Amino acid sequence: MQINVSQQLKAPIGLRRSYEVSEIINIAGGSNMVQGKVGLMRTHRGILVKGALHTEVEVTCSRCLSLFSRPLALNIEEEYFPIIDVSSGAPLSLPEEPGCFTIDEHHILDLTEAMRQYMLLAIPMKPLCREDCAGLCPSCGHNLNEGPCNCLPQGTESRSSGLSKLTLTSNVSVK
Numbered sequence: 001m002q003i004n005v006s007q008q009l010k011a012p013i014g015l016r017r018s019y020e021v022s023e024i025i026n027i028a029g030g031s032n033m034v035q036g037k038v039g040l041m042r043t044h045r046g047i048l049v050k051g052a053l054h055t056e057v058e059v060t061c062s063r064c065l066s067l068f069s070r071p072l073a074l075n076i077e078e079e080y081f082p083i084i085d086v087s088s089g090a091p092l093s094l095p096e097e098p099g100c101f102t103i104d105e106h107h108i109l110d111l112t113e114a115m116r117q118y119m120l121l122a123i124p125m126k127p128l129c130r131e132d133c134a135g136l137c138p139s140c141g142h143n144l145n146e147g148p149c150n151c152l153p154q155g156t157e158s159r160s161s162g163l164s165k166l167t168l169t170s171n172v173s174v175k
């Protein structure tokens with residue numbers, strides 16, 4: 001989402017504008033609709049963006065490997081710095097913060113990269129489709145959320161029988 005902030009950069013410090021966000025963000029091969037509101041406030045150095053956004057991402061359960069949708073709340077707060085002076089066009093020096101967000105020479109403030117970064121941070125490292133996800137059977141790979149499989153409950157025995165079945169199948173397929 002791109003916002004032309006040339007008028008706001010000429011406005012006095014403290015002036016606020018708000019915008020509705022409805023934007024598709026592509027991360028990790030998926031398209032995600034991000035919606036909500038952002039407020040832009042003129043600061044002495046640039047524009048402070050505060051957003052309360054929400055989206056849904058498709059993630060893989062770390063236990064049963066099924067895909068499921070998970071809502072994410074994105075509370076964005078970032079200051080954007082203009083690279084040129086809006087009145088004179090003279091280049092401005094940026095703060096020495098690594099990866100700070102900038103407003104380009106056409107006075108465009110682009111929210112997309114910030115939304116993408118906040119989404120990546122909000123996705124849990126080990127998502128679970130539900131708190132009590134039963135996971136997969138270690139022998140046959142059956143999704144135990146869909147009910148029990150036919151494997152024996154004793155760990156080692158069932159594992160070795162599963163392995164010999166696997167070897168047999170691969171021998172057959174070679175011939």
Ligand SMILES: [Zn+2]
Binds near residue numbers: 066133134135
């Ligand atoms: Zn699961």
Ligand SMILES: [Zn+2]
Binds near residue numbers: 137139140141
């Ligand atoms: Zn099983």
